[in-house]
Amino acid sequence: MPDLDKHDAAENPTIKKLRQAADRQYGTVLSLKFPYFPDSRKPIPRPGTPAMQADLARVGKVLPAVMDKVDILVIGNEPFIECPQSDWNNGALNEFYETVAAQVIKQRKGKTVLYMGALNNLEDPQWTGTGTERWMAYVRDTPEIEGTDLHPHVGAPDQVRAFLDYTLPRLGGKKFLVTEFSLVQLWKKHLADRISAEYAGKYHVPKDTKVWQVIRNALHQPFAQARWDDFLRTSPWFENNKGFLTDQMTKFRATGKLAVAAYGIDQGIAALNGGDFGPDTPPWLLNSVFARATVQKNPDGTAAPNYAWLDEFTALQNH
Template structure:
């Protein structure tokens, strides 16, 4: 949302890309991200709230009726200071934003408008400490607001059973007819738990590296000097902690769909620069989630980016 201060919203890279995709007939989702990591969440009626609403008023005319789904907030309970995480102030801010969005849509066709409205994502619901009075109020507001179609969840977990905790929390708190989004999900916490493991003996032997080399060191080496596609395939396929989770993408989406309440699930397409910066044993290895791997795998002979081939079959089958 702060990018709304940088000029015409429709011309900014993220929004331009989304709108271009919509014009080509693709389904599109846009999340409105309000970052308050280092400042208090605005209080309705304050100058900071006025700033947030002014930005919102710039964005809504550019996207309403053009994107299929508009999400109020991205990860509200992470994109704030820790002391604001479980406070009525956080709820009050996002409820005010949601009402502003709803009022704008009401002025432009209401429920007949192409754009469906959802509240932004709940995180870490597998941890009881993240199921709070604030998340309960988040769900109550979602359920009781007729213009909202549901809520987003981001199950970044260590195992599929932890993703079930998100469904167990959200689904009973939605009203009949509401649905959920899963715009981010992954096993990133499982990958992270294995970064300091020794690399598999088979991989070490095949590529003549010390058996004591740790997983994170192999990844760091791939970032410095991208591997061939075969070497990256071997690294993942010969690592039991990865290979025995190679069906996660398929299994997670099947579980979401089995509820009968899934509206949209999306998955990370590509590695980016932030994922590989200063990579070390304590890094969060988002790069292992990605379908495409331009930062760890050499380009193919036709110039196409390298891939994480473990996900390819599941991704295609899920289509």
């Protein structure tokens, strides 16, 4: 949302690209991100303050550019991550997003439906409290809101269940989105692992090479497809979880309350920051369906698929 201070909403690159996708008959979801923390380390604005009025003015700018054009508008991105923890349970976070939602509801028109978004880290009891309870009550009790978004980025596949266990009993008749989900926290736990003996022997790499070092090397000089595939195939922490997409989508759909789920397509950010990849870097790039940053392009110039995900991702479109 702060980007809207720089240029007209219709010229915002994200909005422009999403509107082009809508014109091509793709389903579209736009989340309104208010990055108060940790990006700026500012407190979340209180209703009636100049800072709140500035955010409402930004909302007023964006809505004419997207209403009745995008299918789903999500009010917020990751609210509990994007504001100080001191504001989670004192009402400040809820008051801010409810105030924004009231303006969006007032200006809503056409096909666009509204969700609140998105809850994170629900597998950790520290991330639930009076703030999340009020969040879910607002979702459930506000007729114009269709449901809530969820972002399960977890350290084990079974931790996604906590998101459903918390949300479903509190939804009433509403639905949920999962516009992001991944095992990025599991991948991160293994960055300091040694590579497999099989990979080390096949590619003549020192046996004490760490996972993060292989990724950094691939970012500096992209691998052939077969080598990247071998790296992930011989990593049990990855290979044993390559059914993650199908397993989780099966569970989401079984609830009868899933509206839309989405999954990361491209390693774009990793391609820009490859030189800085280290043992503590969140390895988002292992999630992506395509491996533009770590794998050499296909002969026709297109991005190569990331090991494991493309076939699953494609099959799930047809169910």
